[in-house]
Amino acid sequence: MDSPNRNPASVPVDFDAAFDRSFAMASFAMNRFIVDHMLRVGRHLTHDDYESMVIWGVLAHQNIAHLLPPGSVPSELLNDRGRLDGDKTLRPLRLRDVVQITRIPRETVRRKLEQLAQDGWVERQGDGWLICPNRAEPDLREFARESMRRFLAAADEAQRAIRGGAEALTGQRPKGQDTAGL
Secondary structure, three states: OOOOOOOOOOOOOOHHHHHHHHHHHHHHHHHHHHHHHHHHHHHHHOOOOHHHHHHHHHHHHHOOHHHOOOOOOHHHHEOOOOOEOOOOOOOOEEHHHHHHHHOOOHHHHHHHHHHHHHOOOEEEEOOEEEEOHHHHOOHHHHHHHHHHHHHHHHHHHHHHHHHHHHHHHHOOOOOOOOOOOO
């Protein structure tokens, strides 16, 4: 595992200066991905209901967060289909926790969770809520695959912009780095 203080070859030594020099381009690449992703998720998952999208996203993350500590190794957690294996179970999230995380009013969260449950995206278990893992197959998996492709392309574009900022500062290309990608 990489040390948090390690500087990968793709990150300029003076990242802050390189970022400041390339701010507009790097930010544009990042924001274009975020907005595009939000629009795609909204259309796919919740029919442009962005509060429901945020609530579902919080559940999707919080239901499995206890299983994915920093440095987790996928082969120890997932089966050959990329799903949680064996005794690894989702942890329900209480309504009050969803409210606290999202800062969406309690009654709105309750109503949105009920609608998501009616649509088959979430289910109530005890005093908490879970995403419905079976709903992820197959179209949500394909959606995530395409999202990852777009994310990696945006990351590459942002890194090229920042490397360009570093080159502008020093007047030369940093050693060991090309401009074609990671």
